[in-house]
Each structure stands twice: as structure tokens, then as C-alpha cells.
Amino acid sequence: MDYRQTEIVLSARDVVIKFTLRGKTLTAIRGVSLDLYKGESLAIVGESGSGKSVFTKSFMGMLDANGWVDSGEILYEGKNIARYKTEKEWLEIRGKEIAMVFQDPMTSLNPLKTVGLQIRETVELHRKTANAALTVSALKASETKAIALEILRDVGITEPERRYNQYPHELSGGMRQRVVIAVAVACRPNVLICDEPTTALDVTIQAQILALLRRLQEKYRLTIVYITHDLGVVANVADRIAVMYAGDVVECGACDEIFYDPQHPYTWALLSSLPQLGVKGEPLFAIRGAPPSLYKEIRGDAFAPRNPYALLIDFEERPPWFEVSPTHKARTWLLDPRAPRVTPPPLIARIRERRERREAADDAR
Amino acid sequence: MPADREKLLEIENITVRFGSGRKKVTAVRNVSFDIYKGETFGLVGESGSGKTTIGRAVMRINELEEGEIRYKGARISGKIPKEMDREVVKNIQMIFQDPTASLNDRAKVDYIVSEGLHNLKIYGSEEKRRKIVERALLDVGLLPEFADRFPHEFSGGQRQRIGIARVIVMEPELIVADEPISALDVSVRAQVLNLMRTLQREKGLTYLFIAHDLSVVRFFTDRLAVIYKGAIVELAPTEKLFANPLHPYTRALLSAIPQPDPEYERHKKVETYDPSLHHAADAPEWTEIEPEHFVRIDIFGPKSENA
Structure with a gap:
């Protein structure tokens, strides 16, 4: 994908998000800039508390009441949605333009309403405004039912007529997540944000749901943002990856660049702690310490205290972006020309070796 | 399996059913396996497969309908003498999945960690008890002064450490760990x-490790049983199972692991697993396909077994 040619759907510029909690102010997002390109899959990875959910919630005006966008802009189709205040303004964006799939399908569906009704609700609420120019009256019930059934079929639900009248508790976890996806895509959004969409599911179901999301993406030219901590899932779905730590994006690049040529020590640490790379009998790589408190002002590189490769300057000054390739950049002083040369940990090289071995095997064949 | 290894736990043909009358469901169907002293035995399967039920049956929370569980050769399922009961409570302990739900929020860490000791009254003097708690907290990488705090003051990882400290004060031999890390970052x-792993090496522990995350299981377990709809379909040393998965369900499961x-x-x-591929002709057989690698050959087995 050539990103210079691709249209930018959403653009965040120096976004700062703050919360007040028991009289104290914490900075959850510390000046993040990120572009979202039309039709891509962007994965935002990081530990809990890194701000990945908060950041994307600000695209939909879903921050909790004690949080606000302090500075910076979020541009969507030329409008700065970071300035939106009222629910009415947000309704134009939320669900219609940017929709969301949540982690736990049992809590994001209404247990008292049938599957069909929940899909129809969104269709009625949003398509009505879309069709306003054509017909003043709302869609007829039979029409919305037909649309809802079509969507159910679209997300791979067998026997949609029967499922239409069932309640969420009558469905399996995988089916429920399909319904959640159906509700999200029912009003044909531009951007779909998936917050840990498969964390609550079994591996076999997970693979099915990811395949479904990919198929829908192609069909509707959706732009999908995946929020996850599971780097295995990311390798499967992402075109581009942004790694977040303590409210900041520390590295951003194409999927292959992040996995085969990561630059930031935090990305190294995150990849190294995967059990898939662990060697039996040896301890698994673990990141020392804990993330910094967001109540305090962070000086230098937030990861420095936990980083065995930290330079002195990491404790003093926040690193700027260093460009590795036109699509790959990282925020670490290690990339400064004056920095000493550091070789990434051997576990990182193992991912690359695996690929090389596979290529050699393919060539031999 | 080499005959010289001591069998710590033997599970023989156990069946667990829930409910009554026509609503009765079979959660675990005729499951048998042994756990050897010092090993980590893994149980994997999707949610609803019955893996937790087996763990709870070993803890004697779920009653067996059929079959028997033996610990060091003596039956521990069903009615057992009081003396024996105390022995089993002390020696078989459990680590739970969600450290936010499994710790009493109103009790201090000191009490949580020593609750088992209180119950069995095996701590001697108060001074000795405090020593034991202190030791246990240090063993799991926490500070002794944490004993006077409440669980909500800790992060998820620290809470799970408290959950582990709670278990090791009893000096158990077998620990049932039910998804001990799936709620963690x-x-x-x-x-x-x-x-x-460290505690296992230091204290010679044996684990029954229940999980759904196959990459964790591969890294952590010595032997592994794959369970599908309440029945074990394949059992082998972990590396053998990953190198040569035979049952179509195991193959589907392994192929889905994200890398x-x-x-x-x-x-x-x-690969997708389609239970209808099974034949309805012969009875399924539990077969040793290579040394220590067992698989339920029900490729030609009756459909009803999987329905």
C-alpha cells in the first residue's frame, strides 16, 4: 500500500487528553499525532493503561465525564471533532461515521432485546437521516427487517430468520460477537474501531471472527482500527502498527517493519515477552518494574526507567521522531546518529530467522 | 510412561453431570489421566469443554457421578475420613483465574494468605504464623509489609502473587492452576x-495447568491433554503433541494459534474441525500411537460421542 497516495480519513494532531480523579489531574494521552488512511487496518498495541482505548474513544466522543481533550485536534472530513461538545454533534459521527466493536459481547448487547431488534434500532436511527433527502418518512418496518436479515447473513450467521427472534443469551460467544459486529456495520460506517474484539473468544472462533472482519473490510472498504495487546492477532490483521506506552505512540510502522525490524526498546520488550518465542525450561522474558504514574509529569522517555538500553539523555529529554523508512518511525534516542550502536535482543532476531528459514525452505522447494 | 515415575494423582473414568432429570448435561465424560510427581500437566480446550470442571473435580468441589480420583494411591473422591480430608485440603491447592474476584476485598493480605492455616489450625503460635506469611510474601516477590494492606491497593499482577502466596503457605504438593494468567496483562x-516455574523448582510442586491459550501451554507444560466437549481426544508429551497432532480437533486448534x-x-x-466427519460404525478407541502419545481414534467412531 502506498501511503503517500492514499486518502487520509482521520488525522489526530498533538492530542492531549486529561482526566480529573479525586481532585488530581492525570494526563492519559501526551501529545499523540496519528493519521488513519482509507481502507487500511491499523493496530494500536500496548499494555493496559497505555491509553490505547482512551485515545480511540476520543474519536467518538465517548470519553468518561471526567475526561476531556485538553489540546490538539482530531480532523475528520475537514472538521475538528475534538471541539465537539454536545451529544447532537456527536450523533452525526458516532455509529454513522465511526462505529465500535467492544471486547465482551455479553455486556455490549442488550440482554432484554432480540438480536433482530437491536440491529433494526441502529438501522432506523442512522439510515433514516441518510435517506432524509429521498423520503421524509422513516423506513418501513418490513424494509428494516429485510436490511437486518441481510446484515445477519453478511456476518455469517446461519439461519438468520431464526436468530432474528432470539435473545443474546441463546447464542454462543462467537455468534454474539458476530451480532455485535452486525450492529456496528449496520449503518455502513467509514471507520470501525475494534477494541480487543477477540480477547474473550477461543482460538478457533478468534480466527473466524478475524477472517470475517477482513471480509467485511474488503466488501465495504472499511477502515479498521484494532486495539489489542495480543501481538499474534496483530500479525494476522494489521497493515500498520502503532505501539503505545504511557500515553504516547513510541513506534509506528508497517506490520512487517514492526515485527522484523523493530527499533524501540519497548517494542523489543513487548515482542520478547510473547510465550510463542519462549524457550522451554528457560524463564520467559519479563519487563522489569511497572509503567509510570500518569499523575506526574513524565520527563524524557517514559520507558527509560524500565529500559536496560536507556541512555542518559533518555532520562532528560523526550526523544523526537526518528525516521527509519518512509513508513516507519520510532521515538527513541537510540536512533540518533550520536547514539552508541545497540543490537536488539536475540529473541527479536529469532522472529527474523524464522522468516529466513521459511524462505530458504520455500526456495528449496 | 516410565514405570519409575511416581503417580501423584490418578483420574480414572470420571464423569460429571450437572442438573437433574431431563435437563441433565454431561460436562465431563469418562475422562482418565495420571499426573506424575513434579510435572506440569496441561489441560486445553475451548470454553465449555469441561476443563475447569475436571479441575474442580480434583479440588472436590464438583461431585463425580462415576469414576474415581486417587491421590498417592488413596481414593479422595466421594466420602472420605476426616483425617484424610484434612490431608487432602493441605496438599491439593488451587490458583484461580481472576485475582480481582478471588481475593476477599474486606480482609487484609495477612488474613487472606493465612486463611488456610487458620482453617486447619496448623500454624502453632501467632508469632510463627506471621513468620510463615512473611516468608510466603517474600517467596512470591512481594514485601512483608504488604501484609497489612487490602487487596484493592495492588495491581493485577501483585494480586495474583497474593493468590499464589495463599496457596504456598499450605506447602501443597499439587496445585490446580485454572487459567492463572489469562486475566493479566x-x-x-x-x-x-x-x-x-521458580516455585515449582524450589518446592518440588506438581501443577495441573488449565488454559485455553495454546502458546502459553506449549511453553509451560510437560504433558498435555486436549479436551473437546467433555472428553479427552488426545494426550501426549507437549512437544510430541505439537510436532505431530493427530486428532482433527487438535489439528484445528493448533492451526489457529496466532504467531x-x-x-x-x-x-x-x-483447519476447521467438523465433528460430522466421524464415522458411525466402530466404537472410538483410545490408542497409543507412539510411546506416550495417545489419541482417541474416533475418526471411525460413532457420531453420538461428539453430538
Whole structure:
């Protein structure tokens, strides 16, 4: 994908998000800039508390009441949605333009309403405004039912007529997540944000749901943002990856660049702690310490205290972006020309070796 | 299996059913396996497969309808003498999945960690009890002064460490760990797994490790049983199982593991398991296909077994 040619759907510029909690102010997002390109899959990875959910919630005006966008802009189709205040303004964006799939399908569906009704609700609420120019009256019930059934079929639900009248508790976890996806895509959004969409599911179901999301993406030219901590899932779905730590994006690049040529020590640490790379009998790589408190002002590189490769300057000054390739950049002083040369940990090289071995095997064949 | 290894736990043909009358469901169907002293035995399967039920049956929370569980050769399922009961409570302990739900929020860490000691009254003097708690907290990488705090003051990883301290004060031999790391963050998972490994080496523990995450299981277990709809379909030393998965369900499960390798992921084919491929002619057989590698050959087995 050539990103210079691709249209930018959403653009965040120096976004700062703050919360007040028991009289104290914490900075959850510390000046993040990120572009979202039309039709891509962007994965935002990081530990809990890194701000990945908060950041994307600000695209939909879903921050909790004690949080606000302090500075910076979020541009969507030329409008700065970071300035939106009222629910009415947000309704134009939320669900219609940017929709969301949540982690736990049992809590994001209404247990008292049938599957069909929940899909129809969104269709009625949003398509009505879309069709306003054509017909003043709302869609007829039979029409919305037909649309809802079509969507159910679209997300791979067998026997949609029967499922239409069932309640969420009558469905399996995988089916429920399909319904959640159906509700999200029912009003044909531009951007779909998936917050840990498969964390609550079994591996076999997970693979099915990811395949479904990919198929829908192609069909509707959706732009999908995946929020996850599971780097295995990311390798499967992402075109581009942004790694977040303590409210900041520390590295951003194409999927292959992040996995085969990561630059930031935090990305190294995150990849190294995967059990898939662990060697039996040896301890698994673990990141020392804990993330910094967001109540305090962070000086230098937030990861420095936990980083065995930290330079002195990491404790003093926040690193700027260093460009590795036109699509790959990282925020670490290690990339400064004056920095000493550091070789990434051997576990990182193992991912690359695996690929090389596979290529050699393919060539031999 | 080499005959010289001591069988710590023997599970023989156990069946667990829930409910009554026509609503009765079979959660675990005729499951048998042994756990040897000092090993980590893994149980994997999807949610609803019955893996937790087996763990709870070993803890004697779920009653057996059929079959028997033996600990060091003596039956522990069903009615057993009081003396024996105390013995089993002390020697078989459990680590739970969710450290936010499994710790009493109104009790201090000191009480939580020593509750088991209180119950069995095996701590001697108050001074001795405090010593034991202190030791246990240090063993799991926490500070002794944490004893006077409440669980809500800790992070998820620290709470799981408290959950482990709670278990090791009893000096058990067998620990049933039911998804001990699935509620934790990626970087904390590694810490907790390493801790469990270290404790195993230091104290000679045996684990029954229940999980759905296959990459964790591969890394952590010595032998592994794959369970599908309440029945074990394949059992082998972990490496053998991963190198040569035979049952179609195992193959589907292993093929679905996400790998941190984008190129591999782009080209991988996920196998799907279709229970209807099973034949309805012969009875399924539990067969040793290579040394220590067992598989339920019900490729030609009756459909009803999987329905």
C-alpha cells in the first residue's frame, strides 16, 4: 500500500487528553499525532493503561465525564471533532461515521432485546437521516427487517430468520460477537474501531471472527482500527502498527517493519515477552518494574526507567521522531546518529530467522 | 510412561453431570489421566469443554457421578475420613483465574494468605504464623509489609502473587492452576509464569495447568491433554503433541494459534474441525500411537460421542 497516495480519513494532531480523579489531574494521552488512511487496518498495541482505548474513544466522543481533550485536534472530513461538545454533534459521527466493536459481547448487547431488534434500532436511527433527502418518512418496518436479515447473513450467521427472534443469551460467544459486529456495520460506517474484539473468544472462533472482519473490510472498504495487546492477532490483521506506552505512540510502522525490524526498546520488550518465542525450561522474558504514574509529569522517555538500553539523555529529554523508512518511525534516542550502536535482543532476531528459514525452505522447494 | 515415575494423582473414568432429570448435561465424560510427581500437566480446550470442571473435580468441589480420583494411591473422591480430608485440603491447592474476584476485598493480605492455616489450625503460635506469611510474601516477590494492606491497593499482577502466596503457605504438593494468567496483562503474564516455574523448582510442586491459550501451554507444560466437549481426544508429551497432532480437533486448534510473524500469518491455513466427519460404525478407541502419545481414534467412531 502506498501511503503517500492514499486518502487520509482521520488525522489526530498533538492530542492531549486529561482526566480529573479525586481532585488530581492525570494526563492519559501526551501529545499523540496519528493519521488513519482509507481502507487500511491499523493496530494500536500496548499494555493496559497505555491509553490505547482512551485515545480511540476520543474519536467518538465517548470519553468518561471526567475526561476531556485538553489540546490538539482530531480532523475528520475537514472538521475538528475534538471541539465537539454536545451529544447532537456527536450523533452525526458516532455509529454513522465511526462505529465500535467492544471486547465482551455479553455486556455490549442488550440482554432484554432480540438480536433482530437491536440491529433494526441502529438501522432506523442512522439510515433514516441518510435517506432524509429521498423520503421524509422513516423506513418501513418490513424494509428494516429485510436490511437486518441481510446484515445477519453478511456476518455469517446461519439461519438468520431464526436468530432474528432470539435473545443474546441463546447464542454462543462467537455468534454474539458476530451480532455485535452486525450492529456496528449496520449503518455502513467509514471507520470501525475494534477494541480487543477477540480477547474473550477461543482460538478457533478468534480466527473466524478475524477472517470475517477482513471480509467485511474488503466488501465495504472499511477502515479498521484494532486495539489489542495480543501481538499474534496483530500479525494476522494489521497493515500498520502503532505501539503505545504511557500515553504516547513510541513506534509506528508497517506490520512487517514492526515485527522484523523493530527499533524501540519497548517494542523489543513487548515482542520478547510473547510465550510463542519462549524457550522451554528457560524463564520467559519479563519487563522489569511497572509503567509510570500518569499523575506526574513524565520527563524524557517514559520507558527509560524500565529500559536496560536507556541512555542518559533518555532520562532528560523526550526523544523526537526518528525516521527509519518512509513508513516507519520510532521515538527513541537510540536512533540518533550520536547514539552508541545497540543490537536488539536475540529473541527479536529469532522472529527474523524464522522468516529466513521459511524462505530458504520455500526456495528449496 | 516410565514405570519409575511416581503417580501423584490418578483420574480414572470420571464423569460429571450437572442438573437433574431431563435437563441433565454431561460436562465431563469418562475422562482418565495420571499426573506424575513434579510435572506440569496441561489441560486445553475451548470454553465449555469441561476443563475447569475436571479441575474442580480434583479440588472436590464438583461431585463425580462415576469414576474415581486417587491421590498417592488413596481414593479422595466421594466420602472420605476426616483425617484424610484434612490431608487432602493441605496438599491439593488451587490458583484461580481472576485475582480481582478471588481475593476477599474486606480482609487484609495477612488474613487472606493465612486463611488456610487458620482453617486447619496448623500454624502453632501467632508469632510463627506471621513468620510463615512473611516468608510466603517474600517467596512470591512481594514485601512483608504488604501484609497489612487490602487487596484493592495492588495491581493485577501483585494480586495474583497474593493468590499464589495463599496457596504456598499450605506447602501443597499439587496445585490446580485454572487459567492463572489469562486475566493479566502481557508483560505481567511472563512474570507470573516465571514465578510459578521458580516455585515449582524450589518446592518440588506438581501443577495441573488449565488454559485455553495454546502458546502459553506449549511453553509451560510437560504433558498435555486436549479436551473437546467433555472428553479427552488426545494426550501426549507437549512437544510430541505439537510436532505431530493427530486428532482433527487438535489439528484445528493448533492451526489457529496466532504467531507473531506477519508473513506466516498471511499464508496460514486454519483447519476447521467438523465433528460430522466421524464415522458411525466402530466404537472410538483410545490408542497409543507412539510411546506416550495417545489419541482417541474416533475418526471411525460413532457420531453420538461428539453430538
